[in-house]
Every structure is written in structure tokens, then in C-alpha cells.
Amino acid sequence: MASTRRRIPEASVARLPVYLRILTEQHDQHVTSTSSEGLAELAGVNAAKVRKDLSYLGSYGTRGVGYDVDYLIYQIRRELGLTHDWPVVIVGAGNLGQALAGYGGFGDRGFPVAGIVDIDVSKIGSVIGGVRVRSIDELPSIVQGQSVAIGVVATPADAAQEAADRLVRAGVTSILNFAPAVLSVPPGVTVRKVDLASELQILSYYEQRRQSSLQSVPTGSTRGASA
Numbered sequence: 001m002a003s004t005r006r007r008i009p010e011a012s013v014a015r016l017p018v019y020l021r022i023l024t025e026q027h028d029q030h031v032t033s034t035s036s037e038g039l040a041e042l043a044g045v046n047a048a049k050v051r052k053d054l055s056y057l058g059s060y061g062t063r064g065v066g067y068d069v070d071y072l073i074y075q076i077r078r079e080l081g082l083t084h085d086w087p088v089v090i091v092g093a094g095n096l097g098q099a100l101a102g103y104g105g106f107g108d109r110g111f112p113v114a115g116i117v118d119i120d121v122s123k124i125g126s127v128i129g130g131v132r133v134r135s136i137d138e139l140p141s142i143v144q145g146q147s148v149a150i151g152v153v154a155t156p157a158d159a160a161q162e163a164a165d166r167l168v169r170a171g172v173t174s175i176l177n178f179a180p181a182v183l184s185v186p187p188g189v190t191v192r193k194v195d196l197a198s199e200l201q202i203l204s205y206y207e208q209r210r211q212s213s214l215q216s217v218p219t220g221s222t223r224g225a226s227a
Helices: 010-028 036-043 047-055 069-079 095-102 136-145 157-170 196-215
Strands: 088-091 113-118 131-135 150-153 174-177 190-193
Touching (some): 010 047, 010 069, 150 157
Parallel strands (some): 174 190
């Protein structure tokens, strides 16, 4: 009887890349084993959550020893589909698209840039990060020719939906959206949004709280001093 694969909750999936980064750093430092407590401290979560997340991978560690770092890296990479490369195509060769295409870290982590496309004829033909910018009309041939499943939208907001529509029509089933826009996609297509403005607004919230806290402490306060 065929076994059914256990579905991992989305919150746990989101933490797996964090664990992978930490474990990879430990591997580079020649660390061979790690505990759930140590991993939790570095990941900013509690140990029970780490153990629960890793249990979805079938990894329970060994009492008194912990988890084998290399094997845990293998398990997480396998679960995240990182045992082979996933070519990506970028729509938009503006400042953001150029920065993404020129960032070598994608290829190092298994996401080589298979192509970058734009509608601007002045950008078409230029080379960014070793990849030549092509017309957006060539998107289907790039996707089909290089088996691209992941597309990146790096366009202005008013062009984002059209970019997503073209990616879907070309056969892309996962989209990473950097544009400040909400995308509508058909069932079966996954969208992840990277909202830089929202992240900055969240940081501004914490900065405001920090500054308010500092301002609430009277200058020259002698609280706690003996009379």
C-alpha cells in the first residue's frame, strides 16, 4: 500500500529555510550535531516548536545527542525541493529587476536566472548578470525551453497583473511578486508577495515605540537612588 505524504503546515514550511540557513552555517563551522534548544535560540522560536517542525520531516533527534547537522540539512533540502535547481524568469528589467538578476545568491541557492524580459525596447538586448534581456513576447519560449516553473514580477504596480497573466499563460505555476499590487491568479498557481514598503512600515512601528520609550524616561532620573 502506498504511503501518503504528511502535509506540513504553512507556518512550519516558512521556518524551514531559517533552520536550513542556521544549519548550513553550523556545517561550515564543522559542527556535527545540534540540539532543538540551540536551534531554537538561533531561529528565535521555542524548542518545542522546532521539535514539532522537524517531526514533520520524520526527524526526531537522539536524546542526549540531538540532531545530526548534515542529515538534517539533507532532510530540509529534500522537503523544500532543493535537491535540484529551479530556474526562474524575471519580468521587468528596471532597477529592481536588474538588482535581482545581478544577485549571484539565487544561482548559488539553486535558483539560476533563466531569463529576464521587458517591454522596453531600450532595455532589450542589454546583459544583466550574464543574462541577456529579451522581449516579453519571448516569455513562453524561455519558460518552455528551460522548464521554468517560478516567475518573478519586478514591474511597476500598474503592470504587475499583466506580467502575472503572461507568466501564467506561459506555464509558470509559482510567482514571487515584488510589485506593490495584489495579483489575481487561477487556482493551482501559488503567489508569494515581497512587500518592501510594508516591511519598512513595520520597522518604523518598532522605531517609534523605541523612541517613545526613551522619551518617557526623565533626563537625569535618579529612580532607585538612595536619599
